[in-house]
Amino acid sequence: AQSVTQPDIHITVSEGASLELRCNYSYGATPYLFWYVQSPGQGLQLLLKYFSGDTLVQGIKGFEAEFKRSQSSFNLRKPSVHWSDAAEYFCAVALGDNTDKLIFGTGTRLQVFP
Amino acid sequence: EPEVTQTPSHQVTQMGQEVILRCVPISNHLYFYWYRQILGQKVEFLVSFYNNEISEKSEIFDDQFSVERPDGSNFTLKIRSTKLEDSAMYFCASAVQETQYFGPGTRLLVL
Numbered sequence: 001a002q003s004v005t006q007p008d009i010h011i012t013v014s015e016g017a018s019l020e021l022r023c024n025y026s027y028g029a030t031p032y033l034f035w036y037v038q039s040p041g042q043g044l045q046l047l048l049k050y051f052s053g054d055t056l057v058q059g060i061k062g063f064e065a066e067f068k069r070s071q072s073s074f075n076l077r078k079p080s081v082h083w084s085d086a087a088e089y090f091c092a093v094a095l096g097d098n099t100d101k102l103i104f105g106t107g108t109r110l111q112v113f114p
Numbered sequence: 115e116p117e118v119t120q121t122p123s124h125q126v127t128q129m130g131q132e133v134i135l136r137c138v139p140i141s142n143h144l145y146f147y148w149y150r151q152i153l154g155q156k157v158e159f160l161v162s163f164y165n166n167e168i169s170e171k172s173e174i175f176d177d178q179f180s181v182e183r184p185d186g187s188n189f190t191l192k193i194r195s196t197k198l199e200d201s202a203m204y205f206c207a208s209a210v211q212e213t214q215y216f217g218p219g220t221r222l223l224v225l
Contacts, residue, residue: 032212043118043205043218044157051212090157099145099209101159101170 002027004093006105014113015083021076021108023091031093033074034102035065039087047089050074061085086112116140118217120206126223127196135191135220139208146189147207147214148181150174157205163189196224 005024013019025031032051036044048059055067065076074091088109092102119138127133139146148160162169163181171179180192189208193200201224207214 034213036216044207044216046213046215049213092157094212099162099164099211101147101162101172102149102157102207102214103159104157106156 002095002103004091004103004105006089006091006108008108009106010109010111012111012113013081016080019076019078019081019085019110021089021091021110023074023076023105025072025074025091025093027072027093027095029095030067030069031095032100033065033067034092034094035059035063035074035076036090036092036104037061037087038090038107044090047076081110081112083112083114086110118206118208118215120204120217120220122220123218124221124223126225129198129224130195133193133196133222135193135204135206135222137189137191137206137208137217138187139189139206140210140215141187143208143210143215145169145209145211145214146181146183147209148191149205149207149216150202151205151219152199152202160191160204193222196222198224200224 003026034049035047050057050067088107090107091105094100121136146163151157161171161175178194203219205219206217
């Protein structure tokens with residue numbers, strides 16, 4: 001079945017530690033890929049996106065993500081986490097074209113300890 | 115920086131009542147969307163809208179739901195007769211091409 005999977009429901013890291021949030025998709029073709037962040041009580045903010053080209057994309061707030069076609073993955077990374085990064089992170093894909101609906105993963109809740 | 119805005123931020127209604135959720139997309143955007151997020155669950159697509167008509171709708175978007183772009187700026191979602199299970203956060207999004215920008219959401223509580 002077609003799906004977007006975020007295997008980690010909840011991750012806890014110490015401030016200053018590195019972070020990797022996993023995202024896998026299960027579709028026949030390479031979809032358009034996105035990461036969004038949702039702070040408590042807030043809407044969804046776009047962190048970064050991948051459509052084509054360089055498989056390592058840079059986003060806002062020091063985040064980056066790497067597309068790996070062989071693994072059908074689009075993992076989000078940050079070398080040093082700040083307490084303000086505590087939020088819920090959603091991976092999303094668009095299938096048909098770049099204006100198609102987004103299909104979201106279930107999200108990963110990030111907790112940051114001082 | 116332009117933003118998508120939504121009103122109201124919170125709405126409480128009685129089951130069976132009609133609600134209208136309002137969105138003001140970013141001004142030069144052409145594609146409009148509604149999503150919802152039931153508490154503790156993932157964000158789900160409801161409907162997309164382009165060129166004054168629905169492009170696609172999900173199974174959730176049944177006859178109780180409708181969307182409208184009544185003027186050049188607003189984009190509304192109407193639920194005709196709310197059910198308890200309609201309680202959720204409703205997000206509007208707009209796009210000029212490939213990237214959807216989301217509003218802050220309207221939290222709807224149906225009692």
